[in-house]
Amino acid sequence: MSARTRTVRPHTGMWRRALSAAMVLAATGSVLTVAPQTAQAALPQHAIADPVHYWNDVLLQVVRREGGGPGPMARAAAMMNAAIYDAESSYQLKWKGKIASEPYIYAHKYDGWIEGPAEEERVIGRTAYNILLGLYGENQAHFLDEKFRERFGTEPTEFDLLDLTVVNRMVTQMEDARDGDGSDNPQVYVGDDKPGAWRPTSYPDMPDPSCESDSQAVTPFWGRMKPFALTSGSQFRPATPGLYGTYEKLLASDAYKAQVEAVRSFGADRPTARTPVVNRTPDQEAAAWFWANDLDGTYKPPGQLLQATRDVAQARGLNTYDNARLFALVSIAMADAGIAVRDVKFLTPIDLWRPVSAIREGGLDPEWKPLLKTPEGVNVNPCFPAWASGHATFAAAWAGVMKRYFGSDGIAFDMTTDEPQSPVKTRHFTSFSAAATENAYSRVWLGVHFPWDAEDGLALGDKVAAHVFTTKLREL
Template identity: 25%
Template structure:
């Protein structure tokens, strides 16, 4: 289980999908692995076939489970990331397993894994995510087919934005900036079709939809913008380290993958075997996928402004303390409010989708809820060591090593959510609403996953 999740994260870092696509891929793979494993368990039910694929008890052994799980993971990864076939084949061979087409023997562990994967892949192709671009003519995987259009015109991130370029200050605005390759890019709203994707445990994408963000023109809208200015001006090295650690931007494992990594700590702490891990990752990955659907439902529903647009509109004629176009590494100083920048890399200044709710907060709370329920305790105990002068956003920081400690899963989720305020990309209400939404999603996903493995 750990091996294939590590392989999936390696593929995600190379492929650079968005967080929702990352969560979906992890859920499909871990569901296929769980279904393959369930064939060798006396009570667990497959999500696709119930008890129909259960093998005779004489075949219920570690060797068969291992082979079935591995072949299922390999097949799903080939479907999700076809350009990385060389990596996946090498991983399968490293386990002593064959990469040639599956044999015709229906009772082999290899066939069990192939059947489990094929069913999950088939469902994924029709789940509404548009993975194969069958719903659009663009040929781009996951392309939007809902007709979403931003209400605001685009803005150039490293130039001051005139108020007339933000005609709808409460709504999302596309940004143009130079990516890590030096090319100008203006990303469209990522995964606008996600609320139409079939969830795992939710009755609908809107089942737990939170209330709206602060309305433009209200005191709350103005206050939340001022709060971020205060936070940015007072951040110390620890706050900056937290923002950097939880950033999970392009070329990383992204927020959903981050929690897959944290679950490895739990597995090692509690000395799990594959029989324990397969259930934990099945529940966790599906909670993360449902968290994406629920969070994006709110993002599309409210289409809310990111701090960079709201602050530039509200403080347009003011001088504020922020970062210049040289970025956070150059330090804070007086700048026009129309040019305010968050504590983010200049190559990824703000994620390309609406603010409310925070996806990171929702992912984190959902994951924390699952891990708490699965282990029977909120106790975590993980520590992340931030080496001196290792931050991606400001490489000269921290001046000395910093340890981030999370006594509980809830502490880790809360810090992940707070990191988005430190980073200047979410408001407090978007964070707290995201955390609340994630807890509800996590509880629902765990309850459904538990019913599967208990056979009830």
């Protein structure tokens, strides 16, 4: 069931009142506050006060329930938060007379004589609910209904005049903007089948049923998707290691050999006969697990950064309008970062194999395993090419927006993790860039990335952030 049909199925009496209100709206250009709005007057009290934070928390819970790759999760966050921002901008334009920054698509100065009870909360919540229902309703409709009732104390299908005056417009314009964006590309990946090229990483001594064939590569053509702010996924494509042109030249280079040795030493699960020393420090190992969030059941890398956005925003006392803009900027940047990094991974001349393949199939150490493993102790790898790092790109896009939004990189804050295997649940950082850098290099310490995956991901993500911040939701 689509978001647009879900909110306009009240019982007959409510539908008649809705039709009457619509007729008044058409005839006079304004409406009186009608009785169904009063059902929303007394909202339940919640620990999460701000509606922007509440619905982002709902999104993270949905992601934990759904699983899947980080790209779709980032796309969902961008759709929801950009729609929330336009809805909040519409509310500000209507009742405060102005907006401080430009909308993502369009802010609608909707009709009405008197501001309804909890109207800002309802505009945001009903928009967020319907975007999430459109994205996840097939599996998560009951859960989303539950979260709506928890927030409002009413059913999402009950009539609310705001659906007619503003909410449906906000939902429709976002869904129309993303319709046919390429997110459902059914193409199946076929590998290059050469030394150096990515291949599935299931081995007899580390079986991974989710990565046994090329066709299981996760979102291989996400890089072709229509971005939210970039001109294309390849707009900021980095040069290395694609500058080598061929796998043969890449594998023969001294730079590549140094990359392999670095991850072989720092990312090994444990010493082996051919790799007798693991150089990773205890703090690096703790950081590796802190940033992981690879497995289903966690809020994935973008979710960890959205949680950090909320923590920083709360600490700095942002109001709802400022939160809406910040979360929209962060989410748009991460969505485009996910597109850009998938372009690098799959659509460049080099679809680089994972370190485990380089070390084992390169003849260096047939027993080598990465630190990354399931809670059951089976070593695994993400099922897509190594270069560039998605964690690094997401993190740099997030940090790039945060430091530009707050006008400083040097803001201290704490971050948390969803990773069940992390020995620590909180880490402290003195800047956004410091957090992004640790996130990037944690992938080397986890044994699933080369150092240049981290470096190029950081550079790529910051370029995405700069573009988003200077072209979208600009201050007026």
